[in-house]
Amino acid sequence: MVGGVGVVAQTELAQTLAQSGSSELGSYLPLVFLLALGALFAGVSATLGALVGPKRYNKAKLEAYECGIEPSPQPVVGGGRVPVAYYLTAMLFILFDIEMVFLYPFAVTADALGVFGLVEIVLFIATVGFAYAYVWRRGGLDWN
Amino acid sequence: MLALQPPTQAPIGAPEIEYSAILPILILLGAACAGVLVEAFVSKANRWAAQVTLSLLAIVAAGASFIFYVTDAPPQRGLTTLYRTIAVDRPALFLWGTLLALGLGAVLLIADRTVERGGAFVATAGIRPGTVQDRVQAQSGGMQTEVFPLTLFALSGMMIFCAANDLLTMFIALEVLSLPLYLMCGLARRRRLISQEAAVKYFLLGAFASAFFLYGLALLYGYAGSVKLADIANAAAGSAASDTLLFGGFGLLVVGLLFKASVGPFHAWTPDVYQGAPTPITAFMAACTKVAAFGGILRVLTVGFESTSWEWRGVLWVVAIASMVIGAVLGLTQTDVKRMLAYSSIAHAGFLLVGAIALGQEGLSGTLFYLLTYGFTTLAAFGVVSLVRDSAGEATHLSKWAGLAKRSPVLAAVFTFLLLAMAGIPLTSGFIGKFVVFQAGIQEGMTPLVVIALIASAVAAFFYLRVIVLMYFSDPAPDGPSVTVPGMFTTVAITLGVLVTLVLGLVPAFALDWASTGTFAF
Amino acid sequence: MTPTYYLLLSALLFTIGAVGVLVRRNAIVVFMCVELMLNAVNLTLVTFARINGSLDGQVMAFFVMVVAAAEVVVGLAIIMSIFRTRRTASVDDANLLKY
């Protein structure tokens, strides 16, 4: 059912593209082709390995790889513990990524905006800078 | 799309900004940023002092600039600034004044370190509750001083929220006020599990509600092609576009707003969060968020949707009734003071909504006045709650309040006065507040709603009375809590709340005049 | 091209998100459902921006993204803290606060 809807949508998309070449979405179509090709290649190769490769059962193979020592039972999926520092990095990334998201449109229109844009962006960067200084001083950027 | 714009377009100029009008907000935001820097660069030992000084100075400075602006005869109709996104009109100014005063009280409560050694906030929130480190830090005198900049951010968000003239600004302000609150809820020094749980609940439900608000915004944008309230009003007055978008958008938008104001069926978070959050934060939330949220509701309803009020008023009737009934009836069964006050706040939200949907000049001024009175009363009430303590921290269970009048007659008297104010007994501000709001309601032909509201307030009075009964007429429990002698900060905050409650009950005329001097500008 | 499809899609996504918030029990999943709702809104905004032929909707989408990011940061911090204590992110287990 879902697939059907998808097909319909795609046909329509293609029709639309055929009608208006200058449509913004139309220019993404080659990109979709490339993505599909890449995915196809990756998918096929991955399946290929599973199909062609030999199968020799050995219980030890199925255990986690821990350099040969007996793996300590430790649930990773579900209850696994992840060091907090990674969350911190993730959060920092989100913040700065968003900062970037604003810098790009600014960069594109920087000349049109002139001094006003400059002042705005300085204020913007300064604001993020406060948070940045806070994180820095509080050891958010330190890894042990 | 942005990239497609030819770079040769005309330079985009800076917007006209009426700095003197929005100076209070700018001061608060600046101070909040400075607070972040203080956190970064001031040594731990000095942080508390620095933050308290900074926060108090900022609020006082903002208040001073506010007073300066108001006394300097601003335009009677109000003005809009920053590309018409912020409207500095009379209602906004009234709410700003209210928020600044309430914020001052809340910051004082937050800053207090005498009631609980080291303040009501955890020293390091990152430490897991129940571990050895946690026990160590419970004894320490430290405090997560980030609370202060967070408070300032939230406060400035609230101020923007009630002055926002377009939905997007309103949404941003909504988040600026909410996000710090989510965090602050989870910072209680004692009972940290409950506190964290409150934070999670508040956050999840809050984010859920803001998604609703946002979807409403998007639909209205689709309807009117703009998110400016005035444009939406124009479009609603004469547009061929589908009403589905308009009313769908309106409904979703209002759900988000009502959630923030903890109205009626959208109140699910309120009791839990009020109970779990550190009491000063509860005070801040209960007082200031309510003011800001209803400020926003008033503006949206009045400016954006007055012309369609026939269509939606019935729905909000039901919401108001639901809120009053839920607050009043469920409040009866509560055994925890903070939860009880939470349900009381839900009931009050229903009363406020009566004024808000009355629209018009009287509804506006009545609701504004009610917000003023309720804010101060509830601020002081939570301040009092924070004083009643036993070995495990605050003794919020009602059974522990038995016979409190004997232990501390002054505290019991103050709390009784505040409860009577909430019940709407004359000679307190609560009565005048109810009077003006209900007057507006009847004026608009909503007599049945007002009668229901009055009955609900009678029911609500029952649970206020229960506390009074407990405090005065019961014999104190042998292992009951002690009443901490509050430090200067808490004393000032409570005194402020009580005084305002009393003064507005006796001579409300001046505040009523302020509240009714003007309407929304857009 | 009829933008109605995009509106329907975004409405569908929003609904999925909303239902997810209501029925799912894991705080993280609930939270992700909220994010889904926000992104559905973004889609709506951008579609309307195209219908209306103005850039406002796209700019708004930017703001929504920022807010979503801020929410992620705050929310993750809060959920993390409770998760580290309880070893579970189920909202059903968060039951200390009851009527």
Added chain:
Amino acid sequence: MNTVPAPMAAGTSGSGAAFLLALLLLPLLGGIVVAFMKDDRMAKVTALTVSLIELVLVVPAWIAFVPNGSRIQLALSADWIPSFGVHFSLGIDGIALTMIALIGILTPIVIGGSWADKLPEGRGAAGFYSLLLVMQTGMVGVFAATDVFLFYVFFEAVLVPMYFLVGRFGGPRRQYAAMKFFLYSLLGGLVMLASVIGLFVVSKDYNGGVGTLDWQTLSNVMDQAPLSTQIWLFLGFFVAFAIKAPLVPLHTWLPDATAEAPIGTGVLLVGVLDKIGTFGFLRYCLPLFPAASKELAPLVLILSVLGLLYGAILATGQNDMKRLMAYISIAHFGFIGLGIFAFSTQSIAGSALYMVNHGLATGMLFLVVGMVIARGDSRLISDYGGLSKVTPLLAGLFLFGGLAALSLPGTNSFVSEFLVLVGSYPNAPVYAILGAVGMILAAAYVLWAYQRVFQGPVRGNALVSVAGGPGTATDPAKVGIKDLGVREKVVLAPLVILIIFLGFYPAPVLDVLQPTVDATLQSVGLADPVGGK
């Protein structure tokens, strides 16, 4: 000379207004001072002094009042909340004057009567007397307010001290009683609030677009309001007043509150506080909503007569002396209601007079009952017997009070009850006859109670335990209780004198009341004596 033309301009005041203001503020100040006293005796003395000064202040007010002058006298008005047309306006008419005088008389008596009361453990006398005085301010305020808003404020404000008086100093079930009292009154009050607000909103239509809550203005314009509006507003006020002056279906709080309240508080409760309800009928329901009053009069009459009979019947079988007082009061309020809504000069004058007389007679009886209870340590009639042999004076005074309550000719109540019956017969003959039946029942319950307590063999737990064993105490000399002491005599004496004096010479009070009664009747639009439906 003291008249002020209506509507009053803000800030005006008659020369006698100062007395009124003093009457209002003195007890409040006294109450605040008393509240901070550590020493019980000191608190009592101060409270008594304040209440006596208050009583003295009533005299010039009475003198300043000109019976045939304008309706509201000693007026005083100041802006309070301009945006709602609310003024701080005081002023009195004849009825209010007599009620204020009654308060002035009863308060010192109550203080004297409570002098030796044992308060619940750990509760100081300062609080009790302070609350008593604060309540006095509230009560004076209720009667003196000429602004509906101000009236409402006092109406509700009185609840708070009363609530604490009952809940903090009352009997074993005081919490329940206090809560019940408060919630009933509050509910009524809030319903009335709806009407007050409605009144303000409606008045805009008839007062040139300006809303007002000034009583004089309202009473001039409100008769233009359509009947349906009037009925709704009337009902709001009526419910509140019917709860206050307990008309039958809304009366259940009174027996509880009376039974649990300390004696002194009980006297004020039934003697004065409940009069607010009947006063409200006269002052607000009738003049402001004349058409509705006429329309709904049968309903009120039915309720009144029901209350009259119901109170009397329940009083007859009552074993608890304090509850007995409550039911007697319910019966009497039925009478007053009957008188008011019978709409004739005599009946309304009788009711107004009855309000005073009931305060004196029931107050006296209540105090005597308190003295009995203080001696026998029980509220139950069945715990007593033969007391007249031990305490003849007490028995005599009980009988005297009881006879006053059942309106024996020669006592003050007789005059008023007679006026009510005579006045209401032409307009509402059936109700008047039923009222007369109530009178007969009154004789039954009073005398029966007297008989059980004071006649027969000496009984009573407290008495016997003192005397040394059940059934042994037949010799009065051996019973360890005494007859009335000096303090008790002093407390009761003024009441006895007043009851007898007004029984034979009610003219001074009636003269004051009559013009007000006429004015009230005129505002309903009924010419005397013919009228009714």
Added chain:
Amino acid sequence: MTRAELLADDPIWLILLKVLFIFLFALLTAMITVWAERRLIGRMQNRPGPNRVGPFGLLQPIADAIKMPFKEEVIPRTADKVTYRLAPVLALAPTLIGLSVMPFGGQVSIFGEQTVLQLVDLPVGVLVVLAASSVGVYGIVLAGWSSGTPYPLLGGLRSAAQVISYEIAMGLAIVAVILQTHSLSLGDIVDGQHGLWFGLSLFPAFIIYIIAMVGETNRAPFDLPEGESELVAGFHTEYSSMKFVIFYIAEYINMIVVSAMGATLFLGGYKAPWGIDQINNGYFNTGWWPMLWFIGKIGLALFFFIWIRGTLPRYRYDQFMKLGWKFLVPISLVFIVALTVVNVADQMTVTGWLIIGGFAVLLLIALVMMIPDRRDPRYGRVPMSGGSFPVPPIDLQIPSKPRRTKQARSRAGRRQTVAAGAKEGDDGVS
């Protein structure tokens, strides 16, 4: 006709042709790079490198490609099977996207069809590249997580943390370029580099980009997720056979993408190097020539990758993160502001200068404050021990035995009468 119009006119067969070309280009270059890396590293380390299969071992990658499918595929018991299989696809597929927006050259005629050597020239080309690389992170994280074992999980997390950290720096470096070109379209960016390449005119941004590009691709010296000594092979420890190969290819295609990106942004893209473009009125900038320059520049960048791998030792993780967050990010931000100031200097107003001045002062203050002070870093920290298991402090030092003073000894002596075991504490040193 503009670039966009030319591209829009592409018939479907041409599009498919270009797609195929890019796909093959990516795969082939990856294989060649693998070979070249092994050879070059070998030479740098004074060993031959692969030399058995084909001349100079040229066929080695092909041999490997044939060999790998026939290896057994082992999936750990604890793995989340669906995600485990999906992860490689997620890692590889998006990498190709990056290449789709790269301009390989200018206008040419293919089978009579006028077109541009570029698959699509999106107005948001730069964002597409960044987005594709972000999506690639999912592959890494999911691979690590779905393996269900500790090493891959940690490796995946590290890798993700690393990629996203350096993505910030990279993105900020690119902002500097966009400030000059006012367009996010890569074609416009190439066109914008008249004369001086951005690599020179925006030198700091270029340096930041180079460092970030290495970090972004998890390559040495920043190959921390795969630090054999710590985490075996990082996120793909549990992957074998073709699935492993896919990750491998993905990594190399990623290198190609960032190299191509770097070439486009900073090295003049497909334009001929300075000097050659002067020859014959810019003849070498027409026709198919630009493709040569472009591929050459990519090759140069790839060589650089290999070179530093052979040269530099691996970074420590904390140093690496520090470099990214505490050095590259602030420098980029300051550079952006400085660049903007220069760009609008002619229209600057007094207020503008004041604000910039204020900003500079703030910056200076912040810099001064950022100097770590010498206080005890453990100040105010709650002791770590006491949890579920004891954790010794990180900088654990065994305290040297304090020399006993006379007084202490006499006290100890007195105590001897009470505590019998006290004598055993004496080690006879004093």
